Amino acid sequence: MNLLARYAENIFWMARYMERAENLARILDVHESFARDTRGATNWFSIVQLNADEKDFFSRHDRPTATAVIHYYMFDTQNQNSLLSMLRMARENARTLRPWISTEMWTQINVFHNKLLEMSAKGIATQNLSKVCTWIKEECQTHAGITEGTFYRDQGWYFYQMGKYIERADQTTRLLDIKYHTLLPSPVEVGSTLDVSQWTTVLRSTAGYHAFRRVYPRGMSPTTVAGFMLFNEGFPRSVVMCVRQIDGLLTRMRSRYDLRGGSNAMERVDELLAALLSRPIESVLRDGLHEYLDWIQLQLNVVTTEIAQAFFGMDAPLAVQSQSQ
Amino acid sequence: MSVPEGKPSDLLSSYDPGLYFDELFGSMDLPAEHTALIRQRLSGLDFDELRRRAQDVERELYNLGITFIVYSDKDAVDRILPFDTIPRVISAKEWAHLEAGVTQRVTALNLFLHDIYHDQKILKDGVIPRDLVEGNHNFRPQMIGLDVPFNTYIHIMGTDLVRDRQGTFRVLEDNGRVPSGVSYVVENRHMMQRVFPDLMQDIGIRPVDNYGHKLLDAMMEIAPQGVSDPQVALLSPGTYNSAYFEHIFLAREMGVPLVEGRDLVVENDRVYMKTTNGLAPLHSIYRRLDDAFLDPRAFNPDSLLGVPGILEAYRKGNVALANAIGTGVADDKAVYCYVPRMIKYYLDQDPIIPNVDTRICREPDALQYTLDHLAELVVKPVGEAGGYGITIGPRASKAELEDCRAKLLADPSNYISQPVVDLSVCPTVTEDGIEPRHVDLRPFAITARNTWVLPGGLSRVALKKGTLIVNSSQGGGSKDTWVLEGAA
Numbered sequence: 001m002n003l004l005a006r007y008a009e010n011i012f013w014m015a016r017y018m019e020r021a022e023n024l025a026r027i028l029d030v031h032e033s034f035a036r037d038t039r040g041a042t043n044w045f046s047i048v049q050l051n052a053d054e055k056d057f058f059s060r061h062d063r064p065t066a067t068a069v070i071h072y073y074m075f076d077t078q079n080q081n082s083l084l085s086m087l088r089m090a091r092e093n094a095r096t097l098r099p100w101i102s103t104e105m106w107t108q109i110n111v112f113h114n115k116l117l118e119m120s121a122k123g124i125a126t127q128n129l130s131k132v133c134t135w136i137k138e139e140c141q142t143h144a145g146i147t148e149g150t151f152y153r154d155q156g157w158y159f160y161q162m163g164k165y166i167e168r169a170d171q172t173t174r175l176l177d178i179k180y181h182t183l184l185p186s187p188v189e190v191g192s193t194l195d196v197s198q199w200t201t202v203l204r205s206t207a208g209y210h211a212f213r214r215v216y217p218r219g220m221s222p223t224t225v226a227g228f229m230l231f232n233e234g235f236p237r238s239v240v241m242c243v244r245q246i247d248g249l250l251t252r253m254r255s256r257y258d259l260r261g262g263s264n265a266m267e268r269v270d271e272l273l274a275a276l277l278s279r280p281i282e283s284v285l286r287d288g289l290h291e292y293l294d295w296i297q298l299q300l301n302v303v304t305t306e307i308a309q310a311f312f313g314m315d316a317p318l319a320v321q322s323q324s325q
Numbered sequence: 326m327s328v329p330e331g332k333p334s335d336l337l338s339s340y341d342p343g344l345y346f347d348e349l350f351g352s353m354d355l356p357a358e359h360t361a362l363i364r365q366r367l368s369g370l371d372f373d374e375l376r377r378r379a380q381d382v383e384r385e386l387y388n389l390g391i392t393f394i395v396y397s398d399k400d401a402v403d404r405i406l407p408f409d410t411i412p413r414v415i416s417a418k419e420w421a422h423l424e425a426g427v428t429q430r431v432t433a434l435n436l437f438l439h440d441i442y443h444d445q446k447i448l449k450d451g452v453i454p455r456d457l458v459e460g461n462h463n464f465r466p467q468m469i470g471l472d473v474p475f476n477t478y479i480h481i482m483g484t485d486l487v488r489d490r491q492g493t494f495r496v497l498e499d500n501g502r503v504p505s506g507v508s509y510v511v512e513n514r515h516m517m518q519r520v521f522p523d524l525m526q527d528i529g530i531r532p533v534d535n536y537g538h539k540l541l542d543a544m545m546e547i548a549p550q551g552v553s554d555p556q557v558a559l560l561s562p563g564t565y566n567s568a569y570f571e572h573i574f575l576a577r578e579m580g581v582p583l584v585e586g587r588d589l590v591v592e593n594d595r596v597y598m599k600t601t602n603g604l605a606p607l608h609s610i611y612r613r614l615d616d617a618f619l620d621p622r623a624f625n626p627d628s629l630l631g632v633p634g635i636l637e638a639y640r641k642g643n644v645a646l647a648n649a650i651g652t653g654v655a656d657d658k659a660v661y662c663y664v665p666r667m668i669k670y671y672l673d674q675d676p677i678i679p680n681v682d683t684r685i686c687r688e689p690d691a692l693q694y695t696l697d698h699l700a701e702l703v704v705k706p707v708g709e710a711g712g713y714g715i716t717i718g719p720r721a722s723k724a725e726l727e728d729c730r731a732k733l734l735a736d737p738s739n740y741i742s743q744p745v746v747d748l749s750v751c752p753t754v755t756e757d758g759i760e761p762r763h764v765d766l767r768p769f770a771i772t773a774r775n776t777w778v779l780p781g782g783l784s785r786v787a788l789k790k791g792t793l794i795v796n797s798s799q800g801g802g803s804k805d806t807w808v809l810e811g812a813a
């Protein structure tokens with residue numbers, strides 16, 4: 001059966017918004033853990049920096065206090081990158097897709113959105129942030145589970161998966177970047193208790209700590225952690241793992257459904273994968289992790305644009321795209 | 326009128342339908358024997374239990390997103406269509422009568438549409454005034470001389486029926502353009518099956534869940550000849566349309582794409598969908614878009630919802646549209662008055678379901694009568710839908726009546742008048758217990774080569790005490806409608 005170009009786009013973005021919401025919940029949760037540490041209020045500002053939201057944020061807030069930043073990323077509907085905005089976008093896409101997706105997928109997103117909307121009226125206290133973030137993460141995982149168990153496996157499934165993995169790869173680079181922005185230790189602190197505990201938190205936020213320990217039973221360094229999150233072949237949130245998935249999905253989808261378009265997207269993904277596999281982590285860190293992460297994000301955007309041009313209809317509006325680059 | 330004898334009931338013991346015909350109890354002359362078992366089971370329920378189950382249903386409807394959108398000044402709010410859990414029950418015999426009546430009516434209206442877009446015999450014979458048809462803003466000259474498959478124009482019809490004090494069903498209105506509400510018929514049944522399995526067990530209720538199959542069959546039947554596997558789609562104005570849920574529902578039930586105008590292009594007078602693999606041909610479209618928005622090249626040039634060039638593709642026979650273009654002239658409130666004569670003219674039959682007595686104010690006698698009896702009559706503008714612009718004489722204030730009189734005198738041909746029909750009532754769950762509330766009934770008929778009528782239809786209920794207007798936009802709700810199995 002043919003897949004409407006617009007549906008393909010909606011599926012792709014529904015997956016991305018759900019994945020993005022889960023990752024933002026993880027990031028907020030990590031920050032709360034850091035905020036409990038010794039560094040105080042500046043930590044909250046780094047989330048704003050991370051998303052390049054400084055201008056928008058300061059147009060409505062004087063200072064990046066915990067309360068202001070939490071509200072801004074949880075419930076501020078003027079902020080496209082807030083959880084409520086993401087859920088609204090996910091729901092809008094799901095609403096359009098209701099003839100295509102399972103009723104259970106739609107219902108869960110609908111109820112999730114409505115609960116978050118109710119919560120936004122009351123607001124949340126900083127001390128409850130972790131609990132709320134856990135809830136959001138679990139709702140996103142419920143979505144993933146329902147999708148796995150109920151979404152009919154046709155072309156739409158491939159667009160869903162590609163959206164999810166592109167977003168996940170992007171978000172992993174952002175999580176790693178937090179460490180760069182906020183927590184870049186002074187040379188004295190490298191290897192200190194604080195430094196190690198922060199790296200541990202980054203790993204835990206991606207549920208990667210135990211896996212990391214299995215690979216590196218002793219010691220923890222920026223090199224091993226960053227290398228693990230970027231290049232590990234078994235870690236489900238590593239950039240390489242995600243890009244390999246995208247590569248395989250795109251190849252299989254094009255051949256299974258005999259799709260004419262997408263060769264440019266294919267080339268870009270192949271190039272990205274080759275580039276990722278060609279550089280040892282030591283060289284990445286030496287030349288600057290932040291710049292490298294930026295470059296990956298840019299490549300993922302290029303892949304998205306190529307997929308959009310190939311499959312989402314030539315004049316399909318990309319208004320739903322709110323990548324904050 | 327008191328409640329006719331039935332099983333003594335706890336829940337229904339103090340229920341009093343007053344002067345109206347009651348759907349669950351019937352009347353003294355026409356007691357509803359077919360509902361005895363249902364009444365007995367309802368009586369066994371506790372009121373709080375009934376309320377609790379009703380709340381379960383409403384939460385479920387909201388979570389499932391079985392909603393329509395209400396626009397206020399700045400917000401679009403999802404609302405459920407309030408659902409009342411006490412069913413409206415129709416006997417096999419009553420249904421046989423209604424089914425025949427609806428079929429007769431849709432047959433006559435299709436003959437009428439074919440006639441006015443071809444030979445216009447009915448106009449030449451003076452049965453219906455020519456200007457009423459050709460001067461109607463829903464008359465489409467583009468349709469003149471065009472042949473459509475099986476001469477069917479109204480593929481999907483919703484006929485609004487009411488029941489008067491004597492229990493006689495009457496046609497209040499025909500909906501032959503884009504009638505909505507059928508999704509609630511099917512979803513209401515699902516809800517009842519989940520929440521009231523005990524009430525429904527072994528009653529023998531005719532199913533409603535095959536509507537989608539029947540609709541798809543019709544869409545395939547009317548597709549252009551020579552296409553072996555026609556591609557069907559539902560054309561929606563989009564997610565902001567208040568009936569969007571119904572569009573989703575019908576596309577899903579038919580297993581066809583839900584498309585918007587922007588998904589379609591016309592090339593060489595053929596219609597295509599934009600897919601991930603380029604353009605794919607489309608043959609048969611169930612459109613939920615009024616004529617005016619369908620093709621900016623042919624109709625409203627400002628419409629962004631339509632498909633430029635689709636009229637020409639349609640005229641060339643390369644795509645089927647349901648309903649056909651130009652059906653609005655048949656469901657006009659002024660033309661409605663002539664439907665009984667139409668039935669006589671084309672079919673040489675008397676109407677199986679009569680009209681409500683209607684006066685058409687363009688005729689001087691009728692206008693005079695209407696002005697003289699304004700306080701007793703319902704006056705309706707002919708061009709409005711959704712219960713807007715109606716003046717109900719007995720309930721209007723002096724000022725409202727004077728306002729209505731002025732409008733009538735200024736533009737008499739824009740109005741019809743009817744006596745107040747005492748809509749039948751049905752026991753309904755309210756804050757204060759089980760009370761009578763007015764209901765109507767909208768059966769849905771699907772026609773391609775033949776006509777099929779969905780057993781039952783949408784029973785709308787006026788939830789506000791005393792009100793007669795059942796439209797969802799005016800605070801109406803709905804009930805599950807049970808057509809009982811059995812010999813007619």
